[in-house]
Amino acid sequence: MxxxxxxxxxxxxxxxxxxxxxxxxxxxxxxxxxxxxxxxxxxxxxxxxxxxxxxxxxxxxxxxxxxxxxxxxxxxxxxxxxxxxxxxxxxxxxxxxxxxxAARAEYDERRATASCDGVGSVTHCCATPEQRAYVRALYSHFNRTRFGGVLPEGIPVRLSRRMKSALGHMLPGEHKGRRYVVEVALNVDLLLVGNGAERVDTLLHEMAHAADYLLTGARGHGRSWREWAVTVGCTPEMTYARPVRRRKRRRDLVTRVPPLPHALRRHKA
Ligand SMILES: [Zn+2]
Missing domain, CATH: 3.30.2010 (Zincin-like)
Incomplete structure (x- = not known):
């Protein structure tokens, strides 16, 4: 310390x-x-x-x-x-x-620089600044329009190129008895052309986990999560049935920034 x-x-x-x-x-x-x-x-x-x-x-x-x-x-x-x-x-x-x-900050930093795969791990964000702005805007937009603004604006939203089959995760945290969201992460494949519906569905799915966890403490895909999923309009299922387009090779970089939803483009103009 x-x-x-x-x-x-x-x-x-x-x-x-x-x-x-x-x-x-x-x-x-x-x-x-x-x-x-x-x-x-x-x-x-x-x-x-x-x-x-x-x-x-x-x-x-x-x-x-x-x-x-x-x-x-x-x-x-x-x-x-x-x-x-x-x-x-x-x-x-x-x-x-x-x-x-100080200990928490040190721990978070160590986790952020650790390179491991899968749910429950925090890795570097592979997003370009433009992609980061894009997922941020999308998150804020959905928080406003679908979640009634109940989610904190400051939740880190990260893109991951290390996830394999998973499309996203929400990492819950707790400090001194208070729940918080460590991060929401999305598989960078979701930014590829043709994954628009999957991208929206996955982000809403993870945001529903965040809202469910912050408000009730629940994790997983139980009744309270499904209620959120139905309310905000994402598939109320644990896994995604439709195929998702993937990078050709896992080391390929994805720099694409998809177009923002129409409502948001008008909002920004
Ligand atoms: Zn889930």
Missing amino acids: PKTLAMAEMSELSPSDFLRELHCHGVRRVSRVTYRKNRNTIWSLTQRGTVLNVHEIFRLAPPDILRAFAVITKQGGLSSRTAEAASQAISDWPVLNAAIA
């Missing part, structure tokens, strides 16, 4: 220093403290409240944060209002939030 200057200047506690601090506050139950690198875990009590696992940034914990941990561990968890208030104070510690944000 990249340390800021301010963090580096603070004194660091080893796990046994941390434990000693807890004991000084009268905590008896805890016999071990561990530092965790997890991006999302702030703290947890395991082994019947005898082991306190904390995010590694707490090696920089100031006295008030150590006191808050003492309150929680003395009670063996969040069994009272005071423990909950202490937990809130820990979650609100600005240094923790900065560290989690």
Whole structure:
């Protein structure tokens, strides 16, 4: 984790220093403290409240944060209002939030540069700037005209040349209990001549996943997704039955920018 200057200047506690601090506050139950690198875990009590696992940034914990941990561990968890208030104070510690944000950014960057195939992976976008503007415009257009604007405008929409049979995916994410969409990705083959209907259908299909996930938390092609599919006018099926035109060779570049829908062309003019 990249340390800021301010963090580096603070004194660091080893796990046994941390434990000693807890004991000084009268905590008896805890016999071990561990530092965790997890991006999302702030703290947890395991082994019947005898082991306190904390995010590694707490090696920089100031006295008030150590006191808050003492309150929680003395009670063996969040069994009272005071423990909950202490937990809130820990979650609100600005240094923790900065560290989690930094770790997340680093993780996202690593995923974005990883080169793997298939659903669930984030790869480089192969779109040209013009193609990127095109899918962006199409996404905004459908969000306005079919989804009643319920989707966030900022969802990344990417083109992929690594997908094999898949035509698209929606990658769901969660941070601090809040759902978000990591990305919507479309197979770049969808931009080829003759794939107009498939392109629209796939984008709507993935946007329906995004709306379904953000509003209900549902994934997959269950009832709530099918309701979205019917509402916005895409095929309410998991897979696409009609054949899609493909690049001749997988390494071929697709630079074509299809014409925007008529409504959108008038809108822009
Ligand atoms: Zn799907």
